[in-house]
Amino acid sequence: MPTTLKNEAVIVGIGQTKYTKNSGVSELALASEAVRNAIDDAGLVPSDIDGLTTFLLDNNDEIEVARSVGIGDIKLFSRIGYGGGAATSIVHQATMAIATGTCDYVVAYRALNGRSGQRYSQGVSGDIVTSDLIHWSWYMPWGLLTPASWVAMFTQRYMHEYGAKAEDLGQVALAMRNHAVNNPDAFFYERPLSEEDYSTARMICEPLRLYDCCQETDGGCAVVITSPERARDLRHPGAQIRGVACAAAAEQEQMTSFYRDDITTLPEMDQVAEQIYAQSGLGPQDIDAAVIYDAFSSIVFFQLESFGFCKVGEAKDFVQEGNLSAKGGRLPTNTHGGQLSEAYIHGVNGIVEGTRLIRGTSANQPERNDHVLVTSGVGVPTSGLILGQLT
Amino acid sequence: MLSAEKKKELEEAIYAFVGKPIGPPFTGRDVVNEPMIRQWCDAMGETSPNYLDAVAAEKSPHGGIVAPPMMLQAWVMQGWEMHEGYDEPKNEEHRLHKLLTDAGYEGVLGTDTEQSFSRYLRLGDAVTADTVIEHISEEKATGAGVGYFITTRATFTDQNGAELGWMTFRVLKFIPNQPQQAASDDDGAAQPAKPARIKPPMGHDNSWWWQACTDGKIQIQRCGGCEKLRHPPRPMCGACGSMEWDAVESSGRGTLHTYTVIHYPQFPGYEFPIIAALVDLEEGVRMMSSISGCDYEKVEIGMPLQGVIHEDEDGFALPIFRPREDSQ
Numbered sequence: 001m002p003t004t005l006k007n008e009a010v011i012v013g014i015g016q017t018k019y020t021k022n023s024g025v026s027e028l029a030l031a032s033e034a035v036r037n038a039i040d041d042a043g044l045v046p047s048d049i050d051g052l053t054t055f056l057l058d059n060n061d062e063i064e065v066a067r068s069v070g071i072g073d074i075k076l077f078s079r080i081g082y083g084g085g086a087a088t089s090i091v092h093q094a095t096m097a098i099a100t101g102t103c104d105y106v107v108a109y110r111a112l113n114g115r116s117g118q119r120y121s122q123g124v125s126g127d128i129v130t131s132d133l134i135h136w137s138w139y140m141p142w143g144l145l146t147p148a149s150w151v152a153m154f155t156q157r158y159m160h161e162y163g164a165k166a167e168d169l170g171q172v173a174l175a176m177r178n179h180a181v182n183n184p185d186a187f188f189y190e191r192p193l194s195e196e197d198y199s200t201a202r203m204i205c206e207p208l209r210l211y212d213c214c215q216e217t218d219g220g221c222a223v224v225i226t227s228p229e230r231a232r233d234l235r236h237p238g239a240q241i242r243g244v245a246c247a248a249a250a251e252q253e254q255m256t257s258f259y260r261d262d263i264t265t266l267p268e269m270d271q272v273a274e275q276i277y278a279q280s281g282l283g284p285q286d287i288d289a290a291v292i293y294d295a296f297s298s299i300v301f302f303q304l305e306s307f308g309f310c311k312v313g314e315a316k317d318f319v320q321e322g323n324l325s326a327k328g329g330r331l332p333t334n335t336h337g338g339q340l341s342e343a344y345i346h347g348v349n350g351i352v353e354g355t356r357l358i359r360g361t362s363a364n365q366p367e368r369n370d371h372v373l374v375t376s377g378v379g380v381p382t383s384g385l386i387l388g389q390l391t
Numbered sequence: 392m393l394s395a396e397k398k399k400e401l402e403e404a405i406y407a408f409v410g411k412p413i414g415p416p417f418t419g420r421d422v423v424n425e426p427m428i429r430q431w432c433d434a435m436g437e438t439s440p441n442y443l444d445a446v447a448a449e450k451s452p453h454g455g456i457v458a459p460p461m462m463l464q465a466w467v468m469q470g471w472e473m474h475e476g477y478d479e480p481k482n483e484e485h486r487l488h489k490l491l492t493d494a495g496y497e498g499v500l501g502t503d504t505e506q507s508f509s510r511y512l513r514l515g516d517a518v519t520a521d522t523v524i525e526h527i528s529e530e531k532a533t534g535a536g537v538g539y540f541i542t543t544r545a546t547f548t549d550q551n552g553a554e555l556g557w558m559t560f561r562v563l564k565f566i567p568n569q570p571q572q573a574a575s576d577d578d579g580a581a582q583p584a585k586p587a588r589i590k591p592p593m594g595h596d597n598s599w600w601w602q603a604c605t606d607g608k609i610q611i612q613r614c615g616g617c618e619k620l621r622h623p624p625r626p627m628c629g630a631c632g633s634m635e636w637d638a639v640e641s642s643g644r645g646t647l648h649t650y651t652v653i654h655y656p657q658f659p660g661y662e663f664p665i666i667a668a669l670v671d672l673e674e675g676v677r678m679m680s681s682i683s684g685c686d687y688e689k690v691e692i693g694m695p696l697q698g699v700i701h702e703d704e705d706g707f708a709l710p711i712f713r714p715r716e717d718s719q
Binding site: 024025026028029032033036046064067068069070129130131133134135137138139140141142143144145146149152153154155156157160202203204205206207208256258259263 | 588589590591592593594595596597622623625626627628629630631632634648649650651652653654655656658661665667668669676677679680681687692707709
């Protein structure tokens, strides 16, 4: 493993577009052309590229560029803020990714209609048409405006394919709530949910009812991360990161990856699983408890399958019989109550809970806690990690 | 609406009430007694002998008649004169309400209450309430209008100063929403624009597609290099890298890949419930749309659909799908 970035990466291709005052094309067209030219210059093909990094201010999402250019699976998507200060920083990002073996080939890029479009000299101008805005516009006119509606589309197809029923989704909502009732931090502390409450709650977007949807919360969470050497000298038992990875898979869209042949699985989460199991040398049988991102009940199904706790289509069976319960379940899941029943802090409360599980201080502490899985948002480029006892 | 300065002034004034008792502790005019218990039980349909039958109650664990716990507040209610207090405040709570009323927060709604009881009240107990303004929320937007939630907490004690229970009560003081203006007196006055569906922003990579809708066509982008069809449109072919493209017209024939029926939340400009649909077109691409002309309970994955261009009242055109009869 390298200890410095010295000599760890090399620039092997360059690409550019024409420089004009009025390109007459979209910013995404400029980015696509520049990226493609750099790949050609290096003598590579788009599928060789597995990482993309750019400015936070850039209007071309990494996944939009990837789809446009024909880059498939990517393992690094990265944005650097602070205006022009990002220029050499994006090369730094790429270098780190290479030095650590995260990626094989990273493209760092920036493209803008800086004169005919949004001019920094003019301050905030009128409507700017970005690739991201155009992406959403393929859904908004038909009324698909909310996360529940996007997730419902996948859920409906999944249930159709595998015969999962509403009451199977309910097992997730009820399991999370049973944990929350014991957790004083949870919104639903001491407020149990009955099967009847669940099944008679109002319909939001079929098949998702109210309690299939997470809460909205004001709040914040933070974690401090340091080296194992330093961690050994600190107060609490450390939660060591055994594996951590991110992934955006081919044909990725934000929340609406509707154009893949099969929309009932999460290829990006499959890749996160593959990566963190490989890094850690662990498998699903080694995971003692999990914090599975639960913005909606159904996305827990997809992830149970991605991480190999059951076969594809069998999550509906896995969630029965208290398998998600801290009280002797096969996989105690969301022992804090999850985002469905503790709080919605965008998954960071899950990282806090994962750490508590390793320390042995969860409100619903299971007996075994050698390894804990924590996952991130679903339907978007995502990530996951495995925590273990500090060695 | 208040100016920022006036609002700051108002908020300083109202938040100064937090933690204050509404007045001196108030002791009920009558001690716990049988006639009031009977009347309360009659009104509430309460029939337990513990409250009503001296002989039976004597044999109960209470050893005599007790008052229903829910009556706790009834022993210290102050009567009609306090209702009058809104114009001429008689206690701190009413002074607080008046400040808000005078600033335009004229509405008041009880929102919720919580109660806790420490013991049963026996005949002859004297109840005293000590009520404090416990909390005032920040300004909230609610369905009724913008306003502040005010929580008071009453603590009830007996003649020996021992706690009998407590009650929190929360009200919303708010600026009532203006009712929608009915038909205006002077006809021809500008009508507010009817809400319409959200429009796509028009850029290089998509405006041609929407223009084709306006022209009555459902288009599919086709690569100029390898002729692969793609949707939604993008500037470069992911298969061959060509930036050349044209478009072919879709037949609109397809089948339903998946769908959701959107019930909530309901945005202006759309008719609910919406049947949002992902359609596999026979040309081999998938297209987002919605379904009309079909009861949402009859929608099923795999059903044959026919796309047509639908034009909204404001002239915006987009593809909508309907059930297709000829399913070959």
